[in-house]
Amino acid sequence: MFTIVTITFNADQVLSKTIESVYSQTNTDYEYFIIDGKSSDNTVTIAKKYESSFQKKGVLYYILSEKDSGIYNAMNKAIKLAHNKWIMFMNAGDCFLDDKTLENVKKRINKDAIVVYGDVVLCKNNMYKYSKAKPLVELRTGMVFCHQSSFVCTAWAKNHVFDEKYKYAADYEMMLSAYLANCNFQYIDFPFAIYECGGVSTKNAYAFKREFLEIQRNLGLMSMQDYLDKEELINKYERKSKILELITSCIPLRFRMRYVIRKQKKTGWKANTCL
Numbered sequence: 001m002f003t004i005v006t007i008t009f010n011a012d013q014v015l016s017k018t019i020e021s022v023y024s025q026t027n028t029d030y031e032y033f034i035i036d037g038k039s040s041d042n043t044v045t046i047a048k049k050y051e052s053s054f055q056k057k058g059v060l061y062y063i064l065s066e067k068d069s070g071i072y073n074a075m076n077k078a079i080k081l082a083h084n085k086w087i088m089f090m091n092a093g094d095c096f097l098d099d100k101t102l103e104n105v106k107k108r109i110n111k112d113a114i115v116v117y118g119d120v121v122l123c124k125n126n127m128y129k130y131s132k133a134k135p136l137v138e139l140r141t142g143m144v145f146c147h148q149s150s151f152v153c154t155a156w157a158k159n160h161v162f163d164e165k166y167k168y169a170a171d172y173e174m175m176l177s178a179y180l181a182n183c184n185f186q187y188i189d190f191p192f193a194i195y196e197c198g199g200v201s202t203k204n205a206y207a208f209k210r211e212f213l214e215i216q217r218n219l220g221l222m223s224m225q226d227y228l229d230k231e232e233l234i235n236k237y238e239r240k241s242k243i244l245e246l247i248t249s250c251i252p253l254r255f256r257m258r259y260v261i262r263k264q265k266k267t268g269w270k271a272n273t274c275l
Contacts, residue, residue, distance in 0.1 A: 002030035002102060003082040003154060005089050007074045009037040012046055014093035014196070019050050021095030023057070027102040031060035031084055035074045038067045043092075072162040072170040079157050086116070086151040089171075093196040094148050097121060101192055105151070113186035115178055117150040124197040125261055127269040133187060139179045140221055142212060147171045149192040156183070168204055169211035176219060206238040 004022050008015060022032050032054065034047045044065045054061035062081070068074040075089060086109070096102070109116055122129045134144035152174075160177065162170040179185065210231065217227045 003084040003087040005078040010041045011092035012042040024099040025102045034063045036065035087154045114183035116186045117145040118188045119191040120146040120149040121194045129269045168208040173215045
């Protein structure tokens with residue numbers, strides 16, 4: 001039924017949480033791949049500790065550790081290896097909402113869908129916030145759901161792999177291409193995953209936004225002039241952000257964290273996942 005994939009590189013501090021979340025699923029109709037980029041820490045050692053547990057559960061558990069050319073290269077390796085109907089990418093450090101997530105998705109999934117997506121719970125500084133998927137039409141301007149809360153038809157994905165020229169937003173390119181090709185999207189109205197904010201795209205927010213623009217331009221959603229105008233706006237905000245970052249770096253960390261947490265509380269973040 002499902003292929004679950006975790007891409008890793010030097011993720012020994014967070015990997016166990018993700019593996020245990022996958023292992024705890026009451027539905028065992030899945031295979032689980034760890035695709036590692038030749039980590040130099042204990043990532044692979046930790047992954048191997050779970051081999052016998054998955055074997056006893058009757059779940060195919062496969063670890064591949066070799067150099068890759070980036071996260072989307074690793075994700076494409078997983079697509080080629082996948083055997084099951086639906087594939088999902090769960091980043092190291094992220095986890096399913098609870099142990100019945102796969103079971104609940106299986107009950108409601110439409111076999112004719114190409115992309116099945118749900119909501120997500122965001123996690124930052126040990127605080128949580130429910131994030132509902134946006135209307136699908138908004139894919140024209142940005143990502144409307146978290147890829148950790150989506151399943152893609154494996155047969156379709158094998159013919160529409162991630163475009164590896166993109167470093168941060170190839171998943172958006174895949175979803176937007178599917179949408180513009182009138183592929184069938186299904187929304188299931190509950191969160192699939194808890195997403196740990198602060199991943200590659202979060203840390204490189206402006207490069208991420210530039211790739212969004214490039215993808216939208218390449219897929220014919222904006223003129224070259226619109227592209228150049230929006231790119232200049234991104235450059236402007238990035239310059240301001242760097243100045244602000246320089247100023248705030250002079251403030252002691254404990255005061256910065258107090259401000260961040262206070263701001264989170266004011267915008268709906270809570271101290272537990274019971275949202």
